[in-house]
Amino acid sequence: MEQLLQQIESYKKEISAFEASTADAVENFRIKWLGTKGLVKTIMGEMKNVPNERKKEFGQILNEFKLFVETKFQSLAENNSGLQTKDSELIDWSLPGDPIALGTRHPLSIVRNQIVSIFKRLGFAVAEGPEIEDDWHNFGAMNLPEDHPARDMQDTFYINQDPAWLLRTHTSSVQARVMEKQKPPIRVICPGRVYRNETISARAHCFFHQVEGLYIDENVSFADLKQTLYFFVQEMFGKDTKVRFRPSYFPFTEPSAEMDISCLICGGDGCNVCKHTGWVEILGSGMVHPKVLENFGIDSNKYTGFAFGMGVERICQLKYRVNDLRLYSQNDVRFLKQFTGAL
Numbered sequence: 001m002e003q004l005l006q007q008i009e010s011y012k013k014e015i016s017a018f019e020a021s022t023a024d025a026v027e028n029f030r031i032k033w034l035g036t037k038g039l040v041k042t043i044m045g046e047m048k049n050v051p052n053e054r055k056k057e058f059g060q061i062l063n064e065f066k067l068f069v070e071t072k073f074q075s076l077a078e079n080n081s082g083l084q085t086k087d088s089e090l091i092d093w094s095l096p097g098d099p100i101a102l103g104t105r106h107p108l109s110i111v112r113n114q115i116v117s118i119f120k121r122l123g124f125a126v127a128e129g130p131e132i133e134d135d136w137h138n139f140g141a142m143n144l145p146e147d148h149p150a151r152d153m154q155d156t157f158y159i160n161q162d163p164a165w166l167l168r169t170h171t172s173s174v175q176a177r178v179m180e181k182q183k184p185p186i187r188v189i190c191p192g193r194v195y196r197n198e199t200i201s202a203r204a205h206c207f208f209h210q211v212e213g214l215y216i217d218e219n220v221s222f223a224d225l226k227q228t229l230y231f232f233v234q235e236m237f238g239k240d241t242k243v244r245f246r247p248s249y250f251p252f253t254e255p256s257a258e259m260d261i262s263c264l265i266c267g268g269d270g271c272n273v274c275k276h277t278g279w280v281e282i283l284g285s286g287m288v289h290p291k292v293l294e295n296f297g298i299d300s301n302k303y304t305g306f307a308f309g310m311g312v313e314r315i316c317q318l319k320y321r322v323n324d325l326r327l328y329s330q331n332d333v334r335f336l337k338q339f340t341g342a343l
């Protein structure tokens with residue numbers, strides 16, 4: 001008899017210590033103790049060996065034991081409801097999760113968006129044009145004469161020679177597209193991809209990105225051009241950035257100027273990026289050539305305008321110190337990941 005009591009005590013200890021983390025384990029517990037061939041049944045069967053005078057006492061002990069097992073089973077079942085049903089599906093919730101890779105904008109998109117948003121605040125609208133252009137919109141309308149070197153096969157990707165279809169070499173072609181459809185006042189900013197027949201290196205690529213600007217109205221002067229671009233530079237690169245204009249030549253503007261900013265890399269002291277001059281060129285600009293206006297029936301006696309064109313890669317190089325153009329199109333995640341979080 002005493003042996004039986006001991007057995008029950010040790011069963012109770014085993015049951016108290018038992019824990020289950022899967023529905024399978026709970027089910028195994030039920031089968032082991034409460035099943036038709038379970039241990040509770042077996043130990044109940046011992047009643048027949050108990051002498052009559054102790055049957056009442058033992059009956060009570062066994063009933064309590066059975067209740068004990070059933071209570072334990074109930075609590076196991078409750079704690080495990082909603083968990084996986086199979087051991088093989090067991091998840092260790094304490095393991096660190098897989099990192100969620102955050103998507104990033106391409107650095108050129110970030111910079112283009114910044115440029116566009118600055119000009120939008122000045123009232124410029126966004127205009128786009130086709131990347132496959134005809135000779136007229138890319139060259140002729142922009143006052144590039146027939147024999148201009150830019151039209152050379154060496155510099156331009158021609159899709160078709162006669163009539164000439166080509167990959168646009170600059171976003172100035174969008175100026176033509178806009179003037180074709182719109183009457184002054186015109187105030188547009190034109191971001192886009194352009195193509196040139198260049199050997200790919202750290203400093204040249206066969207495609208890159210530009211943002212073009214065009215502003216035509218009555219009484220638009222060179223002072224307006226300077227002030228607009230000066231505002232842009234301060235917003236883009238900070239209040240301390242200095243600018244300077246150098247006389248230049250573009251067939252579609254007269255007069256023309258290139259704009260430099262004080263080198264952001266060395267602060268103007270001189271470094272490789274500014275070729276030790278303290279200045280870096282960031283854009284071309286000028287007053288729209290009267291011939292260009294007349295090409296679109298805009299009266300050049302009544303209206304004047306300014307235009308400018310800048311390279312997005314260049315601005316990106318200065319902002320993020322990217323010094324190899326090839327990085328932009330190699331899709332190396334180690335490069336692209338560095339721009340996480342930027343807008």
Ligand code: DAH
Pocket residue numbers: 169170171172212213250252253283284285286307308309310
């Ligand atoms: N189209 C010129 C280029 O690709 C850039 C440019 C210069 C655009 C002067 C303009 C401008 O609108 O006025 O190099």
